[in-house]
Amino acid sequence: MWRDYVDQIIKTDVLVIGGGAAGLRAAIEARDQGAHVTLIAKGNVPGGSSVMSAFFAAAMSGESGTPQEHFEDTILGGAYLNNQKLVRILVEEAPKRIKELEEWGMLFARELPEYYIAVREGGHRRPRLIHAAGKGSGNRTSHVLFEQALDRSVDFHIFTFATSLLKSDNEVIGATAIDMKSGEFIVIQAKSTILASGGTSKIYTRGACARLNTGDGFSMALRAGALLTNMEFMQYIPLGIIHPGSADGYTLGGTPKAKEGYLLNKFGERFMVRYDPVWMEKSTRARMTVAIAKEIKEGRACERGGVLVDLTRITEEEKARHYKYQPYFPFCLKEIYGDKVGQFLEPYEVKPTALFQNGGVKINERCETNVPGLFAVGEVSSGVHGANRLGGNAMSECVVFGKIAGANAAERAKKVNFREIGDKKLKEERERVFAPLEREDGYDPRKVKERMQEIMWKYVGPLRNEVGLRKAINELTEIRMSIEPNLFSQNKSSRMNFEWMEALEIGSMVDLGLMMAEAAFFRKESREAHYREDFPEYFPHGDNENWCVETGILYEGGRLKIFKVPLEFTEIKPGEIRIEKVDVPYLTVRA
Amino acid sequence: MTIQKTLKVKVFRFNPTIDDKPYYATYDVPFTFEKMKVIDVLRYIQEKIDHSLSFTWDCRLWNCGLCGVSVNKRPCLACITDVKNVAVNGEIVIEPLSYYPVIKDLVIDRTPEIEEMHKLGIKYIRNNPPEKIPEPMNPEQISFHRDWHLACIDCLVCSSACPAFSLDYEFLGPHLSVKLAKYLTHPKDEGDRAKQAYEGGIFRCLGCGRCDAVCPLQLEISKNTMELLKSASVEESLAPPAVRDFLENIYKFGNPWGESRAKRGKWAENMGIEGYDSKKHEFLLYVGCVGSYDPRAQQMAKAIAEVLLKVGVSFGILGSAENCDGNEVARLGEKGLFELIAEKNIQQFKKLGVKKIITLSPHAYNSMKNEYPKFRGYFEVIHYTQFLHDLIKNGKLKITKDFEAKVTYHDPCFLGRHNKVYEAPREVLKSIPSLEIVEMGRNRENSLCCGGGSGNFYTDLVGGKQSPSRIRVEEAYNTGAKILAVSCPVCLIMFEDAVKTEGLDKEMVVKDISEIIREVV
Ligand SMILES: Cc1cc2nc3c(=O)[nH]c(=O)nc-3n(C[C@H](O)[C@H](O)[C@H](O)COP(=O)(O)OP(=O)(O)OC[C@H]3O[C@@H](n4cnc5c(N)ncnc54)[C@H](O)[C@@H]3O)c2cc1C
Numbered sequence A: 001m002w003r004d005y006v007d008q009i010i011k012t013d014v015l016v017i018g019g020g021a022a023g024l025r026a027a028i029e030a031r032d033q034g035a036h037v038t039l040i041a042k043g044n045v046p047g048g049s050s051v052m053s054a055f056f057a058a059a060m061s062g063e064s065g066t067p068q069e070h071f072e073d074t075i076l077g078g079a080y081l082n083n084q085k086l087v088r089i090l091v092e093e094a095p096k097r098i099k100e101l102e103e104w105g106m107l108f109a110r111e112l113p114e115y116y117i118a119v120r121e122g123g124h125r126r127p128r129l130i131h132a133a134g135k136g137s138g139n140r141t142s143h144v145l146f147e148q149a150l151d152r153s154v155d156f157h158i159f160t161f162a163t164s165l166l167k168s169d170n171e172v173i174g175a176t177a178i179d180m181k182s183g184e185f186i187v188i189q190a191k192s193t194i195l196a197s198g199g200t201s202k203i204y205t206r207g208a209c210a211r212l213n214t215g216d217g218f219s220m221a222l223r224a225g226a227l228l229t230n231m232e233f234m235q236y237i238p239l240g241i242i243h244p245g246s247a248d249g250y251t252l253g254g255t256p257k258a259k260e261g262y263l264l265n266k267f268g269e270r271f272m273v274r275y276d277p278v279w280m281e282k283s284t285r286a287r288m289t290v291a292i293a294k295e296i297k298e299g300r301a302c303e304r305g306g307v308l309v310d311l312t313r314i315t316e317e318e319k320a321r322h323y324k325y326q327p328y329f330p331f332c333l334k335e336i337y338g339d340k341v342g343q344f345l346e347p348y349e350v351k352p353t354a355l356f357q358n359g360g361v362k363i364n365e366r367c368e369t370n371v372p373g374l375f376a377v378g379e380v381s382s383g384v385h386g387a388n389r390l391g392g393n394a395m396s397e398c399v400v401f402g403k404i405a406g407a408n409a410a411e412r413a414k415k416v417n418f419r420e421i422g423d424k425k426l427k428e429e430r431e432r433v434f435a436p437l438e439r440e441d442g443y444d445p446r447k448v449k450e451r452m453q454e455i456m457w458k459y460v461g462p463l464r465n466e467v468g469l470r471k472a473i474n475e476l477t478e479i480r481m482s483i484e485p486n487l488f489s490q491n492k493s494s495r496m497n498f499e500w501m502e503a504l505e506i507g508s509m510v511d512l513g514l515m516m517a518e519a520a521f522f523r524k525e526s527r528e529a530h531y532r533e534d535f536p537e538y539f540p541h542g543d544n545e546n547w548c549v550e551t552g553i554l555y556e557g558g559r560l561k562i563f564k565v566p567l568e569f570t571e572i573k574p575g576e577i578r579i580e581k582v583d584v585p586y587l588t589v590r591a
Numbered sequence B: 001m002t003i004q005k006t007l008k009v010k011v012f013r014f015n016p017t018i019d020d021k022p023y024y025a026t027y028d029v030p031f032t033f034e035k036m037k038v039i040d041v042l043r044y045i046q047e048k049i050d051h052s053l054s055f056t057w058d059c060r061l062w063n064c065g066l067c068g069v070s071v072n073k074r075p076c077l078a079c080i081t082d083v084k085n086v087a088v089n090g091e092i093v094i095e096p097l098s099y100y101p102v103i104k105d106l107v108i109d110r111t112p113e114i115e116e117m118h119k120l121g122i123k124y125i126r127n128n129p130p131e132k133i134p135e136p137m138n139p140e141q142i143s144f145h146r147d148w149h150l151a152c153i154d155c156l157v158c159s160s161a162c163p164a165f166s167l168d169y170e171f172l173g174p175h176l177s178v179k180l181a182k183y184l185t186h187p188k189d190e191g192d193r194a195k196q197a198y199e200g201g202i203f204r205c206l207g208c209g210r211c212d213a214v215c216p217l218q219l220e221i222s223k224n225t226m227e228l229l230k231s232a233s234v235e236e237s238l239a240p241p242a243v244r245d246f247l248e249n250i251y252k253f254g255n256p257w258g259e260s261r262a263k264r265g266k267w268a269e270n271m272g273i274e275g276y277d278s279k280k281h282e283f284l285l286y287v288g289c290v291g292s293y294d295p296r297a298q299q300m301a302k303a304i305a306e307v308l309l310k311v312g313v314s315f316g317i318l319g320s321a322e323n324c325d326g327n328e329v330a331r332l333g334e335k336g337l338f339e340l341i342a343e344k345n346i347q348q349f350k351k352l353g354v355k356k357i358i359t360l361s362p363h364a365y366n367s368m369k370n371e372y373p374k375f376r377g378y379f380e381v382i383h384y385t386q387f388l389h390d391l392i393k394n395g396k397l398k399i400t401k402d403f404e405a406k407v408t409y410h411d412p413c414f415l416g417r418h419n420k421v422y423e424a425p426r427e428v429l430k431s432i433p434s435l436e437i438v439e440m441g442r443n444r445e446n447s448l449c450c451g452g453g454s455g456n457f458y459t460d461l462v463g464g465k466q467s468p469s470r471i472r473v474e475e476a477y478n479t480g481a482k483i484l485a486v487s488c489p490v491c492l493i494m495f496e497d498a499v500k501t502e503g504l505d506k507e508m509v510v511k512d513i514s515e516i517i518r519e520v521v
């Protein structure tokens, strides 16, 4: 009997994997629709990248513009690779979800009683990034959502690591997981499963997101037969921290936070003039990333291998605003670079870091995937952002589609029954999961993980080319064939064993790395977040004639199948949006 | 510290499935850069030396609240704590946060806190949904809420530092209090936060300020959260009987015990101390309730007075005209009564022409120095240890005798953490020949509380085994000191009791610094 292989069985209508904003919002909605909801998360709840983020993008009213403008900006930013139906939902629903957050006690920063403050970031034609009072919005939102979910008696399991999705015939019927607190092997039987496991910038040496986000969700979905798209579109953020310690690769935002904020190379040159003379340091994340990466590659990097952010010309007023609304920013600068930088008296060095996975599990307007029973939402899903995400759209995506995923998952749960689980599969999964603990010798997961991160950063990073990508694919394949089956955990205790966990994460990371490298290899153009040195011509807008399609990935017959997935341009055709010069202020107090 | 090339890192290890009891493992970790953080040290161990060490972190910079640990007995966030600020002689001891069950090594189980949060029902409550969103709210209306309650990241560092907290949740602890206060100060929330706070045992808070000292978001919890919640409860007449008695007695009799006012100056009889007269005296010696009425604390008052007389300081006391200083009243959230007391005292002081006040108690020192100015009571307030230190420095007070003893000094909350006076008392002790000072592991900003703050010396809500005074005297005893020196009448009486309860009265005595000084001049 399959039960013999399991230490604990949980039965639930809706299983949510992930305790970030997307997972929490989904859990709330599913509860409201009457479903029993179990939420598992690898870390604490709230957690994930959600607690680190700062802004929501939404056209509230007033000076943040109309949903239509938000729609167009998002499509233009995504270089037409977005699923326009999803974008339409995003822009129409985001203001509603934000109002709902206020109904749940969230407070957004304001200077006037009836409006929010909003700022503008690259690609948004208006200031429409609103933020919470207090700490970052993502942090606040996650806590408010957690309180609401807790109040609705969602069944939380923290430090619970999902290892695989369970299937019966063609359907997803739950998941297997390890309770890291005890080392128990758990089966969660669910009528609907929502994948909300977040992103994966931790596949790189330099990545900004939460450490526990190693991309397990992408791998689980792939192995369960889900269609993933656009995995080559990893978004980098140009201003990543350079630090000898843990803060390395973290980011404090994508643009210099002052009107006269400069980027300088080792000759003190404002090099953006050669890449984007109009927008200069206010250019998009993708363009600034490529510019910095090129400066570094061509030997114009500074002392610590990056370029300088010079905020020394910051005005007193700007400074006061930082202290008032984003005290986190100067505080972190001080913690990382020292007092002088914290007081904006000295420039500090940065280089790009990986931030956000634009691609992921393909979903429709109901957050359904191609596999019945499996829903996806948040950063693990794909479609909303196309080739490049605009700042703030990720948080809005989480709450907008979280609600949709929760509702549809609950609806499905009403219609279907629990399905039996196959003995064989479960036995195999248990063996796979416990193998690193049982092996007496082999490879050290930490070292392998580091090696993978280096491969990814070197060959599947901000600047890519065919030779490098082929190398990456070969090396990753070698890890898959000869190293992954021999990973072992020296530490044999199953309790809070991070070494064991990392051995399992490597499995996900290899899947993910291969998907990203293969997709990047496949796409022979440069478009926003995907820059091919051997196809520089069309950067940043892409070759719309041949490549205005999604890159699809399926796991079939033991290998990855990569193909073009045509897009439906339901509202706007590629090239139709034209924005003349954008000349609006950085900030409005009437959003 | 002087930066060493190698750090000695002692780490708490415990795997409940295989170990009978916790043990410590020691690792050598290279100190590689100036702003190296505790998280870097732990990751080095985890990644390079010992894979089996369990320690959690997620965001690596001030967001996820997962990396809380205790370093050299002081709870902190590993990702923002500079090693060089915490290492003592190149050594650090890292332990899990206290109170919470240990899952393994440095990883604690947070489920009790989540369950309690669920039980308490911490979430936004609106009886009438807003008509319009954004709901009209002035930015000033939300600023307090924004600045002091919103930023909490659930790291649990504060609760693990709190001497009044425990997992029985008779007291909800500072972390959950901040969550409650968040809605108390939300301009539109309609939940009965006062009742929740009362039911959460808010009056057990000792006002010690340990939570303030450790909160990585610097939320100044004791003032902005704990006192605020107590205030809200008091306003709704929700307070435990002992607290009510305490406040009522102070209101009626000017002291917590309901003793007659006439007896207030009795301790000073036949000592030759004069009633304060601004024409004659430079200083007012303010004695306070505990020093005036408690027999043990009276000894301290006498000692100080004797020393001052001996040196020829021109001072007087108020005797039976003295009133409570109100510090504890304010700490218990009874702001109305505090205002009354403060104004009355200020009036009296002004009428008498008082300019300079020496206080016996750090509690009086705190309120007179920091809070009286809010009611336009501007006096030069000096704690007696500071005064003695000055006398010694300028040669007016001559120490003539040896005092051969090993002494450990306990920083009182209201002198130390709340007012940052750490060195004056130590300097006084150091000036005594043959006296050897040994420090307890937790000292200065990280000093524990005697358990008497916020009126608890009277209300006794935090007692029993968990009593901070008992824990503290054990710590003092473990230093090998024969004398536990204090500079506060509340500490004096709390510790003397604890020394007896712990059966240490043969090994160690509790003395106020003034009593030691009296013996050597
Ligand atoms: C530093 C930083 C700043 C950002 N700033 C912004 C911003 O200003 N605006 C914006 O819109 N976006 C921003 N983003 C992006 C945005 O924060 C994320 O895309 C978004 O929070 C993703 O939310 P999520 O709920 O999908 O996933 P996450 O919040 O990442 O949550 C993932 C959850 O899944 C869990 N999980 C992962 N794997 C497993 C597993 N195997 N088993 C069980 N659980 C698992 C994790 O523990 C976590 O609970 C930022 C990202 C970073 C890293």
Ligand code: SF4
Binding pocket: B158, B161, B162, B163, B164, B165, B173, B174, B204, B205, B206, B207, B208, B209, B210, B211, B212, B221, B222, B226
């Ligand atoms: S002031 Fe002291 S007793 Fe009160 S909550 Fe803070 S740490 Fe606990």
Ligand code: SF4
Binding pocket: B151, B152, B153, B154, B155, B156, B157, B158, B159, B174, B175, B178, B214, B215, B216, B217, B218, B219, B221
């Ligand atoms: S109040 Fe401060 S110390 Fe306490 S949990 Fe929140 S952030 Fe941590």
Ligand code: FES
Binding pocket: B057, B058, B059, B060, B061, B062, B063, B064, B065, B066, B067, B068, B077, B078, B079, B080
């Ligand atoms: S690692 Fe997240 S707060 Fe320290």
